[in-house]
Amino acid sequence: MPLSSDQTLFVILGVRPSISIRVAEATSHVKLDGARYALLEREVGFYDFLRNREAAIIGMRFSFFSKQRVLKDAADLDYIYVDEKRQYIEIYLQGYRGSTIQERGEQAFGDDAIWRSDLGTYALQVGTAELTDLEIDSLKQYVRSSR
Numbered sequence: 001m002p003l004s005s006d007q008t009l010f011v012i013l014g015v016r017p018s019i020s021i022r023v024a025e026a027t028s029h030v031k032l033d034g035a036r037y038a039l040l041e042r043e044v045g046f047y048d049f050l051r052n053r054e055a056a057i058i059g060m061r062f063s064f065f066s067k068q069r070v071l072k073d074a075a076d077l078d079y080i081y082v083d084e085k086r087q088y089i090e091i092y093l094q095g096y097r098g099s100t101i102q103e104r105g106e107q108a109f110g111d112d113a114i115w116r117s118d119l120g121t122y123a124l125q126v127g128t129a130e131l132t133d134l135e136i137d138s139l140k141q142y143v144r145s146s147r
Contacts, residue, residue: 038116062088
């Protein structure tokens with residue numbers, strides 16, 4: 001299975017979740033969904049991709065090394081579960097909140113960052129090295145179908 005490692009995934013925490021897949025680049029500003037985002041911090045934690053029983057990606061869990069403001073600011077979004085005590089956030093891309101499976105136990109590090117738009121919307125960046133090209137294509141299909 002070929003893996004995708006030159007791309008990063010941005011999960012935008014708006015009124016509803018959206019994602020953007022881009023080639024990784026070192027920058028302090030990005031444009032996502034037409035809005036300008038500024039880099040807040042890099043290498044802030046580790047992440048897992050949440051999967052359903054068919055092993056399809058349905059979201060992600062981001063565990064922070066230290067307390068981050070995004071934990072409080074995103075807590076009211078209905079597609080997010082926040083555990084402030086353990087400092088992690090679960091983001092469900094399609095509103096799914098059932099049991100997830102973690103067969104691979106990815107706990108990936110690197111390529112992670114927190115971004116914030118001029119309007120206060122957060123975006124979490126994660127790497128895609130753990131994903132196959134088929135999984136990347138599936139996420140890209142999700143992006144196209146959610147617009």
